[in-house]
Amino acid sequence: MSEIAIFWHRRDLRTDDNVGLFQALSSDLPVLPLFIFDSIILDKLEDEDDARVEFIHSELSKVKKAYEKAGGSLIVRHGKPIEVWKSICEEFNVKAVYTNRDYEPYAQGRDKEIYSFLSEKDIPFKGYKDHVIFEKSEVVKDDGDPYLVFSPYARKWLAAVTDNTFKSVDSSSKLDSLYQTDPLPMPSLEDLGFKSSEIDAPSKEVPKEIIDTYDKTRNFPAQNGTTKLSVHLRFGTISIRSLAREGQARNKTYLNELIWRDFYQMILFHHPKSPDEAIKPAYDHIEWETNEEHFKAWCEGRTGYPIVDAGMRELNETGYMHNRVRMIVASFLTKHLLLDWRWGERYFARKLLDYELASNVGGWQWASGSGCDAAPYFRIFNPTSQLEKFDKDLKYVKQWVPEYGTENYPKPIVDHKEARERALSRYKEGLAKT
Numbered sequence: 001m002s003e004i005a006i007f008w009h010r011r012d013l014r015t016d017d018n019v020g021l022f023q024a025l026s027s028d029l030p031v032l033p034l035f036i037f038d039s040i041i042l043d044k045l046e047d048e049d050d051a052r053v054e055f056i057h058s059e060l061s062k063v064k065k066a067y068e069k070a071g072g073s074l075i076v077r078h079g080k081p082i083e084v085w086k087s088i089c090e091e092f093n094v095k096a097v098y099t100n101r102d103y104e105p106y107a108q109g110r111d112k113e114i115y116s117f118l119s120e121k122d123i124p125f126k127g128y129k130d131h132v133i134f135e136k137s138e139v140v141k142d143d144g145d146p147y148l149v150f151s152p153y154a155r156k157w158l159a160a161v162t163d164n165t166f167k168s169v170d171s172s173s174k175l176d177s178l179y180q181t182d183p184l185p186m187p188s189l190e191d192l193g194f195k196s197s198e199i200d201a202p203s204k205e206v207p208k209e210i211i212d213t214y215d216k217t218r219n220f221p222a223q224n225g226t227t228k229l230s231v232h233l234r235f236g237t238i239s240i241r242s243l244a245r246e247g248q249a250r251n252k253t254y255l256n257e258l259i260w261r262d263f264y265q266m267i268l269f270h271h272p273k274s275p276d277e278a279i280k281p282a283y284d285h286i287e288w289e290t291n292e293e294h295f296k297a298w299c300e301g302r303t304g305y306p307i308v309d310a311g312m313r314e315l316n317e318t319g320y321m322h323n324r325v326r327m328i329v330a331s332f333l334t335k336h337l338l339l340d341w342r343w344g345e346r347y348f349a350r351k352l353l354d355y356e357l358a359s360n361v362g363g364w365q366w367a368s369g370s371g372c373d374a375a376p377y378f379r380i381f382n383p384t385s386q387l388e389k390f391d392k393d394l395k396y397v398k399q400w401v402p403e404y405g406t407e408n409y410p411k412p413i414v415d416h417k418e419a420r421e422r423a424l425s426r427y428k429e430g431l432a433k434t
Contacts, residue, residue, distance in 0.1 A: 001093040005029035008099040012236035013059040015066045017168040019130040024098035025174035032179040037078040051199035072178025076186040100130035105272040146270040150373040154259045166244045199319045202228035215253035221322035222395035230354035264362035283370030286430030288340040304412035305383040308332045310400035319353030330367035331381040336419040341368035377427040
């Protein structure tokens with residue numbers, strides 16, 4: 001049986017500029033790529049037409065075709081990772097495993113289990129940095145502690161950039177090092193327990209002008225002013241290095257958003273309990289409301305605040321929400337409705353096509369005041385003034401809330417002034433308990 005190396009795709013669904021794949025193909029062993037549809041993750045998804053599963057399946061098909069064009073193929077399996085790996089090691093004479101690192105708590109635990117299993121078989125398990133520019137503790141304070149405030153982190157991040165930081169690796173030119181095999185089978189969506197979704201992913205092809213004018217247009221949801229590449233970054237169908245080069249050359253505000261992404265990945269690595277616990281522990285003493293009707297109205301875009309409702313309806317229909325509007329709806333849930341930020345984070349986790357744990361938790365904790373570099377608790381967005389500032393012509397609202405301005409549009413479920421006063425009081429009471 002031929003000795004081979006396995007390259008394990010996870011959140012890097014591409015053959016070009018893929019660091020772990022490049023390292024595998026540069027070894028002396030023929031490489032057989034692998035992807036696992038993790039049943040532990042898939043079994044928790046609530047919707048059988050989850051657009052993310054279809055997106056992954058579609059992108060994997062493209063990767064598989066690229067490998068087959070070069071005479072190789074892609075193993076695609078469905079199951080618990082440890083069980084899949086036991087099967088793979090029985091089927092093939094695996095001598096090394098390569099992958100790109102993932103910093104989410106579940107992924108860390110999974111990889112430790114796989115590392116332990118492979119170690120027992122004397123199979124090295126090699127991980128590489130690929131989906132961030134700087135990882136883990138590469139950008140930390142002088143004393144080694146992680147930053148909790150973005151600005152000094154960003155300054156140090158930028159100071160760490162060298163001529164080679166954003167350099168690509170030419171992994172796609174090395175596909176002649178693949179293990180040569182006939183095309184391998186791939187499970188269908190139905191085999192995985194899912195069906196096709198009506199939600200389409202945004203294109204990877206972004207006009208250069210959008211990045212050029214990003215700093216001027218990014219806050220206006222009615223404009224085509226953002227790249228909408230977040231889903232491609234999430235699943236690695238595009239390289240973070242290529243976007244960082246574009247940002248560095250064309251628009252520093254755009255590059256700054258990529259630094260925020262690294263910042264939240266670093267925070268999650270150092271604060272793995274942050275999806276469930278406030279990074280600032282005092283904020284876990286706040287007494288949240290438990291009004292299910294208010295939460296349902298927020299989810300469905302029926303709060304009586306048009307920019308909030310437009311955002312939620314855009315999310316429900318497209319799997320996407322403009323970033324400025326994400327901040328507005330998150331502030332509204334945590335401050336106006338005084339509902340636990342974790343409720344909102346989990347609803348976004350269900351609905352967002354670009355859902356990424358680190359950025360989502362970071363954003364929700366920012367909105368509620370409990371996280372890193374968070375908005376102070378007394379900063380409460382006024383959804384009416386936000387509408388006037390960022391959608392004064394109501395183009396965005398009318399696109400998603402066509403009944404706005406008619407008797408069919410609901411009255412506000414809370415009064416802004418009363419809700420603001422209640423939030424200030426409740427936050428003060430909670431923080432006084434520490």
